[in-house]
Amino acid sequence: MSKPKSKEDLRGIRRWRKRGYYSERSLVKKLLHHGFEAVRVPVSNPSLSPLPDVIARKGMNVYAFEVKNASYYAYFPKQEIIKLFQFLEKFIPLPKDYLHPILVAHLKKRWIFRELSWSDYETEKFSKSESIKKRQHGNWRLA
Numbered sequence: 001m002s003k004p005k006s007k008e009d010l011r012g013i014r015r016w017r018k019r020g021y022y023s024e025r026s027l028v029k030k031l032l033h034h035g036f037e038a039v040r041v042p043v044s045n046p047s048l049s050p051l052p053d054v055i056a057r058k059g060m061n062v063y064a065f066e067v068k069n070a071s072y073y074a075y076f077p078k079q080e081i082i083k084l085f086q087f088l089e090k091f092i093p094l095p096k097d098y099l100h101p102i103l104v105a106h107l108k109k110r111w112i113f114r115e116l117s118w119s120d121y122e123t124e125k126f127s128k129s130e131s132i133k134k135r136q137h138g139n140w141r142l143a
Helices: 007-033 078-091 118-122
Strands: 036-041 053-056 061-070 073-077 100-106 110-117 129-133
Touching: 007 036, 007 053, 036 061, 053 110, 053 118, 061 073, 073 100, 073 118, 078 100, 078 110, 078 118, 078 129, 100 129
Parallel strands: 061 100
Antiparallel strands: 036 053, 053 061, 073 129, 100 110
């Protein structure tokens, strides 16, 4: 049996969740401002279902975003990355050229976007996790 959480632990968890919620909502607003149709997927806890944090569409292109809020370093476990690809494969009946899995790091005021490669997914080239650091550059921009 696990030890009950203290009030301080619970406050920390709530603060951490609020940061993630804020970043997801901010991303949706940014996407809408740039002409995308976008929604936040409200999942209250980590789930085995392949659901991204945010789903967006622009023209025929569909985007699945996994969003992390951090100060310097955002960490994305392999399972979360795989869930992005699984969501796009299972629920969006379009060729892969139109499906875009994207990791998003909201690092204070800086946003870094990294689109993931379908060939890396299909050949299982992902390591145990992916990370984005504040000093790095992304490979995808809002347009």
